[in-house]
Amino acid sequence: MSTRSVTTPRRQLPPLGPTRRLKLPRQAERTLANGLTVIVVRRPAVPLVELRLWMPFGRVNLARGHLLTQTLLSGTETMSSVQIAAELQKIGGGLSAGLDPDRLMISGAGLATGLDRMLELLAEVLTGANYPAGWVGVERDRLVDGIQVARSQPGHLVRTALLRRIFGRHPYAVQTPDPEQVRAVRPAALRSLHAQRVHPAGAVLVLVGDLRPERALDAAEKALGGWHGDGHPADMPPAPPLEPGPLWLVDRPGSVQSSMRVALPAVPRTHPDHAALQLANLVFGGYFSSRWVENIREDKGYTYGPHSLIEHSVAGSVLVAAADVATEVTAPALLETTYELGRLATVPPGVDELEQARQYALGTLQLGISTQAGLASLVSAYAGNGLRLDFLAEHAARLAKVGVDDVTEVAARHLAPSRAVTVVLGDAERISASLATLAPVETAPVQ
Amino acid sequence: MPTRRARIPATRYPVERFTLDNGLRVVLTPDRSAPVIGVAVVYDVGIRSEPEGRTGFAHLFEHLMFQGSENLEKLAHFRYVQGAGGTFNGSTHLDYTDYFETLPSNALERALFLEADRMRGPRLTEENLRNQVDVVKEEIRVNVLNRPYGGFPWLTLPPVLFDTFPNAHDGYGSFDDLESATVADAADFFRRYYASGNAVLAVSGDIDTAEAVTLIERHFGDVPARPAPDRPDFAEPDLTAERRTAYADQLAPLPAVASAWRVPDPVGDFASYLPYVVLAEVLTDGDASRLVERLVHRDRAVTTVGGYLGIMGDPFDVRDPTALLLQAHLPPGGDVDKVLRTLDEELDRLAQDGLADGELARTQARMATHLLRDTDAVLGRALRMAVLEQQRGEPGLLGELPSLIGEVTDEQVRAAAATLRPERRASVEVIPGGGSR
Numbered sequence: 001m002s003t004r005s006v007t008t009p010r011r012q013l014p015p016l017g018p019t020r021r022l023k024l025p026r027q028a029e030r031t032l033a034n035g036l037t038v039i040v041v042r043r044p045a046v047p048l049v050e051l052r053l054w055m056p057f058g059r060v061n062l063a064r065g066h067l068l069t070q071t072l073l074s075g076t077e078t079m080s081s082v083q084i085a086a087e088l089q090k091i092g093g094g095l096s097a098g099l100d101p102d103r104l105m106i107s108g109a110g111l112a113t114g115l116d117r118m119l120e121l122l123a124e125v126l127t128g129a130n131y132p133a134g135w136v137g138v139e140r141d142r143l144v145d146g147i148q149v150a151r152s153q154p155g156h157l158v159r160t161a162l163l164r165r166i167f168g169r170h171p172y173a174v175q176t177p178d179p180e181q182v183r184a185v186r187p188a189a190l191r192s193l194h195a196q197r198v199h200p201a202g203a204v205l206v207l208v209g210d211l212r213p214e215r216a217l218d219a220a221e222k223a224l225g226g227w228h229g230d231g232h233p234a235d236m237p238p239a240p241p242l243e244p245g246p247l248w249l250v251d252r253p254g255s256v257q258s259s260m261r262v263a264l265p266a267v268p269r270t271h272p273d274h275a276a277l278q279l280a281n282l283v284f285g286g287y288f289s290s291r292w293v294e295n296i297r298e299d300k301g302y303t304y305g306p307h308s309l310i311e312h313s314v315a316g317s318v319l320v321a322a323a324d325v326a327t328e329v330t331a332p333a334l335l336e337t338t339y340e341l342g343r344l345a346t347v348p349p350g351v352d353e354l355e356q357a358r359q360y361a362l363g364t365l366q367l368g369i370s371t372q373a374g375l376a377s378l379v380s381a382y383a384g385n386g387l388r389l390d391f392l393a394e395h396a397a398r399l400a401k402v403g404v405d406d407v408t409e410v411a412a413r414h415l416a417p418s419r420a421v422t423v424v425l426g427d428a429e430r431i432s433a434s435l436a437t438l439a440p441v442e443t444a445p446v447q
Numbered sequence: 448m449p450t451r452r453a454r455i456p457a458t459r460y461p462v463e464r465f466t467l468d469n470g471l472r473v474v475l476t477p478d479r480s481a482p483v484i485g486v487a488v489v490y491d492v493g494i495r496s497e498p499e500g501r502t503g504f505a506h507l508f509e510h511l512m513f514q515g516s517e518n519l520e521k522l523a524h525f526r527y528v529q530g531a532g533g534t535f536n537g538s539t540h541l542d543y544t545d546y547f548e549t550l551p552s553n554a555l556e557r558a559l560f561l562e563a564d565r566m567r568g569p570r571l572t573e574e575n576l577r578n579q580v581d582v583v584k585e586e587i588r589v590n591v592l593n594r595p596y597g598g599f600p601w602l603t604l605p606p607v608l609f610d611t612f613p614n615a616h617d618g619y620g621s622f623d624d625l626e627s628a629t630v631a632d633a634a635d636f637f638r639r640y641y642a643s644g645n646a647v648l649a650v651s652g653d654i655d656t657a658e659a660v661t662l663i664e665r666h667f668g669d670v671p672a673r674p675a676p677d678r679p680d681f682a683e684p685d686l687t688a689e690r691r692t693a694y695a696d697q698l699a700p701l702p703a704v705a706s707a708w709r710v711p712d713p714v715g716d717f718a719s720y721l722p723y724v725v726l727a728e729v730l731t732d733g734d735a736s737r738l739v740e741r742l743v744h745r746d747r748a749v750t751t752v753g754g755y756l757g758i759m760g761d762p763f764d765v766r767d768p769t770a771l772l773l774q775a776h777l778p779p780g781g782d783v784d785k786v787l788r789t790l791d792e793e794l795d796r797l798a799q800d801g802l803a804d805g806e807l808a809r810t811q812a813r814m815a816t817h818l819l820r821d822t823d824a825v826l827g828r829a830l831r832m833a834v835l836e837q838q839r840g841e842p843g844l845l846g847e848l849p850s851l852i853g854e855v856t857d858e859q860v861r862a863a864a865a866t867l868r869p870e871r872r873a874s875v876e877v878i879p880g881g882g883s884r
Contacts, residue, residue: 010518011517011518011560011564013518013527013557013560014556014557014560015557016531016553016554016557017552017553017554017555017556018553019551019553020482020551020552020553020653023482043480044480045478045480045481045823046458046819046820046822046823047456047458047819048816048819048820048823073734081734081744082734082735082740083735084734085733085734085735086735086805086809088733089732089733089735089809089810089812089813090805090808090809090812091812092812092813092815092816093813093816094733094813094816109816109820110816111456111812111815111816112456113454113456135744138743138744138747141747141750141778142743142750142751145701145750145776145778145779146750148700148701148779149595149700149701149776151700152594152595152698152699152700153594153595154593154594155594254697255593256588256592256593257585257588257589257593287529288525288529288535289522289525289526289529289530294522297582298521298522298578298582299578300578300581301577301578301579301580301581301582301585302581302585303582303585304582304583304585304586304588304589305586305589324585324588324589324593325585326581326584326585326588355530356526356529356530359529359530359531359532360529360530360532360533362532363531363532363533363550363551363554364532364534366481366482366483366532366551367483367532367533367534367549367550367551369481370481370482370483370824370825371823371824372820372823373820373823
């Protein structure tokens with residue numbers, strides 16, 4: 001096959017066509033008297049509607065918070081859990097609840113013709129969830145089992161250690177409840193947490209899909225206008241700065257891979273460095289065509305899916321580079337990681353290299369808003385930073401302006417290996433000696 | 448009083464089909480609502496076609512298709528797609544292998560160039576082969592060997608349900624087989640299966656049809672014509688006695704079980720197959736479904752239960768033979784026998800008493816939402832239509848699925864449930880931590 005390319009004249013890669021301008025969909029917004037902000041975006045591609053509702057939920061008791069998300073849809077005065085599920089199904093709908101350290105999030109999707117009913121059912125649980133003892137008992141056991149399964153997964157274990165290492169005494173440091181604490185939660189505690197915190201003030205509801213914005217705002221107001229409750233003071237302290245120190249080694253005897261996580265300081269979406277840092281992260285390891293992936297996967301075959309990502313939370317942002325590598329190449333993989341971070345922090349990237357990352361960042365903005373689900377999640381996440389969809393256009397303009405020097409400058413501030421916090425989960429007996437040749441190593445407990 | 452039936456909405460995507468002189472089939476489905484396109488090339492070869500002694504080869508070969516081609520160096524494919532603002536991937540299934548991109552629509556011609564170039568021939572070198580064997584081994588470690596329930600049940604149930612190598616073997620492959628793979632094997636595999644006559648190209652989204660036709664002819668028109676190989680018959684007789692195995696998973700903390708029953712031919716007998724797709728959802732979709740209500744909430748016998756068609760959960764992308772699967776994770780000390788007995792009981796109840804008022808309609812409405820949501824992404828449309836063209840010559844079926852599912856009757860679902868007898872069942876149990884039961 002390779003002989004053909006010698007005799008055949010090379011074919012030229014066709015140029016790209018003219019860039020299509022970023023076009024934002026039609027949207028409308030209303031803040032209701034109870035403090036709930038409703039944002040509606042019209043994208044009628046398929047006859048569905050996507051729903052995202054989040055409310056501030058920082059600093060709740062972890063066990064109660066997690067169990068509340070598992071039981072929020074388990075019944076009200078007038079409806080059983082099965083009835084709620086069946087009524088949602090009738091309109092092709094479904095709702096589920098989740099928790100992060102800042103917020104309680106309810107998400108779902110259904111047929112556009114069922115929007116009013118979906119909102120009614122949402123209001124029913126927001127104002128009337130009564131946490132029946134039987135269902136709470138079942139969900140409590142399931143949550144405990146789920147935590148036990150999570151604790152057998154390397155990804156969860158290394159994440160747990162990394163959060164503890166990054167956040168120390170900050171509330172973000174622990175994000176999974178202890179099974180014993182879950183077992184102690186009674187329905188009364190859930191009812192009381194619901195009464196204290198499941199409130200509209202400061203909450204944001206996003207509806208995206210085949211709907212008319214003004215009409216959808218009216219429907220949301222009609223269904224949710226009767227939901228009451230004051231805001232809860234936001235008292236999440238800022239995240240502590242990363243404190244570089246010895247590499248944390250978490251032992252997992254017999255592990256056939258090492259799960260390596262490197263945390264670096266990042267900035268929120270609204271920070272002037274955000275666009276340049278996003279591009280620096282892409283050049284380093286944030287997409288497949290990055291230096292890190294081309295090095296440790298495509299050149300050396302150490303790993304399958306290395307990736308680095310900037311995570312935004314209310315109290316701070318952090319960049320996490322993650323790779324699961326073969327046990328025998330753990331130290332070499334860390335060496336290459338440090339090398340690539342150091343190179344970007346000290347030597348300007350190529351102009352073409354930056355341009356490629358920029359085109360990826362701009363193109364994936366377009367792709368991200370081309371589905372109802374993607375649009376809904378983005379609008380909801382932006383609202384979490386006090387931003388609206390217009391920010392997308394501003395961000396695109398900032399990405400367009402970032403130069404090579406800007407990337408080097410932010411990389412020196414944020415991606416320098418001297419700022420890194422590293423955690424490795426793996427078979428300590430097989431990897432600790434070679435890791436110790438690269439960095440001071442401290443052994444950390446599994447949980 | 449019968450419940451009012453939810454109206455199942457339809458989304459009719461326009462579809463253009465044609466075939467180039469070299470046998471490449473093409474499907475176009477324009478939609479100009481967002482400036483993005485999906486491009487998919489599907490080859491009619493998958494895990495079932497790999498030779499004995501070469502388990503995992505179809506998937507390894509998929510990796511090699513990204514390692515450069517006639518006019519493209521290693522890494523070029525990734526850089527050109529992402530440098531155009533796009534994303535890419537590929538995946539290997541039982542009956543097909545797909546390669547795909549989502550891109551801003553100004554990159555249409557570039558994507559066609561990239562796919563045509565590797566259809567003419569990938570650069571198969573010893574160095575790239577060794578590198579990708581290493582990468583695939585890490586993929587298997589991260590997805591199977593280093594985690595609990597790895598490969599459960601998609602790798603561990605087929606050898607119980609099936610007897611012949613094509614249907615029963617481990618599609619990720621053994622490390623021995625992967626390490627024995629040679630460049631000559633890869634060249635043979637390409638020559639045999641990656642023929643223009645064995646492929647479908649689908650393009651969806653923001654395209655002008657006439658312009659797309661011109662560009663496709665420009666880039667794919669001179670791909671050398673090679674016919675599709677004869678596709679072997681993978682049929683196997685149905686089970687006549689229950690089969691049951693168990694294995695210890697050293698990393699798993701809790702027991703789990705999966706069962707499968709053979710179902711009608713998804714392509715040759717679609718009308719008989721479709722009720723099984725609905726049945727799986729009646730049994731397991733959400734808190735109002737039969738098995739969740741009974742096993743999770745009433746009996747507390749399982750912590751999760753799920754059901755689906757196709758070993759890889761791809762109901763409309765798989766050929767015969769295939770199966771309906773149910774899988775459950777159990778609480779500590781959970782009793783697998785009891786779970787299987789309860790399944791039988793619930794299937795009997797459904798087979799004898801039929802569905803409750805409104806039970807079918809609400810399940811069908813939910814299925815419509817899932818289908819519409821999947822096809823909202825341009826790439827979802829291109830991929831699904833390419834496979835529907837390849838396996839059925841009917842890409843437009845994608846838009847009809849919600850209404851066809853809506854036409855399945857109570858009686859058909861009841862009859863489907865009646866066939867899921869214990870003597871036709873294959874089950875595999877995960878024993879946690881290797882301890883005694």
